[in-house]
Amino acid sequence: MATTVQASTFGLRNVKILQGLSQERLEILAAQCAWRTVEPGKVIVARNSHDRDVHFVVSGRVRVTSFSAGGRQVTFRDEEAGEMFGDLAAIDGEPRSADVLALDGVLVASLSPEHFRALIAAEDLVRERVLQRLAALVRLLSERVIELSTLGVQNRIHAELLRLARAAGATGARARIDPAPKHADIASQVSTYREQVTRELSLLTKQGLLAKDGNALVLLDVPKLERMVEEVRSEA
Amino acid sequence: MATTVQASTFGLRNVKILQGLSQERLEILAAQCAWRTVEPGKVIVARNSHDRDVHFVVSGRVRVTSFSAGGRQVTFRDEEAGEMFGDLAAIDGEPRSADVLALDGVLVASLSPEHFRALIAAEDLVRERVLQRLAALVRLLSERVIELSTLGVQNRIHAELLRLARAAGATGARARIDPAPKHADIASQVSTYREQVTRELSLLTKQGLLAKDGNALVLLDVPKLERMVEEVRSEA
Structure with missing residues (x-):
């Protein structure tokens, strides 16, 4: 299902939330991340599970969605290469709010919640982008509630x-x-x-x-x- | 409609997101805030408007809601004394995502986006709570989308x-x-x-x-x- 691959600062350079970080910081992050490839259709994060890593989509695309017990699917959004997901659980320690599936072959770099929090504390740029990202999600979901x-x-x-x-x-x-x-x-x-x-x-x-x-x-x-x-x- | 009242560190002490801050910091914040009372039923923040202040509910209760052009109302949540609202616009500079009404007589302390950003940058505790708050909103709205x-x-x-x-x-x-x-x-x-x-x-x-x-x-x-x-x- 998943193949472990080698750490690479090259891959992290395309991650939006990390842009502008020093080569030194990217090297540290690349070494802290677990790297793996995921086959199309496989689950990367399962709703209600308790893992708390933050995931960077280095290549490929993922779908953030939710399968109900009866199999009905509610899709929230697709994330392209360069995006991040899984930050909610890293921030608040609660179970996963959604399922995330690989749409094609995905290379994912996963950072522990401890390393993610240290990154936010140390890098103003990253903290700012995480705040912006969460604000954007609140807006998107509010619009969807109004539409529905x-x-x-x-x-x-x-x-x-x-x-x-x-x-x-x-x-x-x-x-x-x-x-x-x-x-x-x-x-x-x-x-x-x-x-x-x-x-x-x-x-x-x-x-x-x-x-x-x-x-x-x-x-x-x-x-x-x-x-x-x-x-x-x-x-x- | 709104009466200007005097700044008070006493009022800010009950604001959850500010708890644990030094007396000195609270005094600075109290002086930076615009303080006013709002009558029941009056609008504090109007959807799509461009003001960007963050508001602390010092006393009373507010309703975060959305009126469509045709008058249909979608309510997101009620916020009690001690809560904050309006942080989205302060973070991303976009127009207001919702209407906020005073449910009873409300004493509100309003902070400019510049002062709010300086506060987040200086105080780890506050930054952490803002992240947790946004994460909680994303979860609440995701659940509502699934329910709807x-x-x-x-x-x-x-x-x-x-x-x-x-x-x-x-x-x-x-x-x-x-x-x-x-x-x-x-x-x-x-x-x-x-x-x-x-x-x-x-x-x-x-x-x-x-x-x-x-x-x-x-x-x-x-x-x-x-x-x-x-x-x-x-x-x-």
């Missing part, structure tokens, strides 16, 4: 398509999401069933707002989709 | 009653919530309409699980209510 509380499923699907388009760097009236997101992934992002996503995307296609283009999904009229979401928001 | 995504309205109302009972310090099979929560408050906590809360509480009363006792609401069989929530969670 005030928007219907259709509109949450529209909002998610717009978010994916923005994440793909789209700025104009048309937006290309390449590769097209899986219906099941959209469903677990907006808390509904895959079948409902499939139904809604068909409807948007019939309305001339959506098209498939090879492996990509194309939003044909971003401003109209934005208006549809805004109208419902302002009525809620 | 996997539980139906009935079960969210049951889960909220159990949460209120725990907050009131209940540990046995019976729990007394005094004063009884307003139906509209429960509704905005679990993202539904007041009418649905009224309907569900009537049903629980008929089932012998709930009773009114003067101003209080009494849960008559906490273990049974817990099992009802757990069963649905494990099937989700």
Whole structure:
């Protein structure tokens, strides 16, 4: 499942939260980390477990999600290479709040909570970024609570398509999401069933707002989709 | 609406995040803060506004909530005397993520983002508590996203009653919530309409699980209510 690999300051140089640290500090951190590769689909952190390491995604992508006892999945977000996860448990010592899965082959460098706390205490830059990161998570989750509380499923699907388009760097009236997101992934992002996503995307296609283009999904009229979401928001 | 009152280290001594600080530091902070009283029902912080002060609740209670353009309310939490709010904007400089209302007469001490950042940099204790507080908020909001995504309205109302009972310090099979929560408050906590809360509480009363006792609401069989929530969670 996991292969131990050799420590490398090179890998840590791409971790956002560590940027600007001295070569000396990175060498110390690289030696303090446990390094391993994780195969696609494997669990790196399991919800409710008691390990408290902080993990840096050196390469690959991970999904922060939550499987209920009955198997229903609620996805929080995907983290790219350069990101960190697992800091909550290192900060407060509580069990894991979510499951984290490898989306592809992932190289992960894991730091003990003691070393992480020492790092925060010693490096103002890192402390500042950890605060910013937690503040951003609170904002993201607050928005999601508001969306789940005030928007219907259709509109949450529209909002998610717009978010994916923005994440793909789209700025104009048309937006290309390449590769097209899986219906099941959209469903677990907006808390509904895959079948409902499939139904809604068909409807948007019939309305001339959506098209498939090879492996990509194309939003044909971003401003109209934005208006549809805004109208419902302002009525809620 | 707001009356300016005199600075007082006495008031800051009860603020949790500042506990353990020296008399000297508290005196400096008390002088740096703007002090004012806010009448019940008035807005202290408005969602999307650009002020960035951190606020300490010296006395009274506030509600962290969000009003949509159409007037629908989503409540995040209530904060008692001794708590802090408004730290997100001070940390990341972004607009306010929520509305904060005075629930009763509130004495609030407000610190500029610059003074707040200097405080975090100088005092390890405070920095640690800010990190813990943000981590706790991320956990609370993640749980709420999972609840909204996997539980139906009935079960969210049951889960909220159990949460209120725990907050009131209940540990046995019976729990007394005094004063009884307003139906509209429960509704905005679990993202539904007041009418649905009224309907569900009537049903629980008929089932012998709930009773009114003067101003209080009494849960008559906490273990049974817990099992009802757990069963649905494990099937989700």
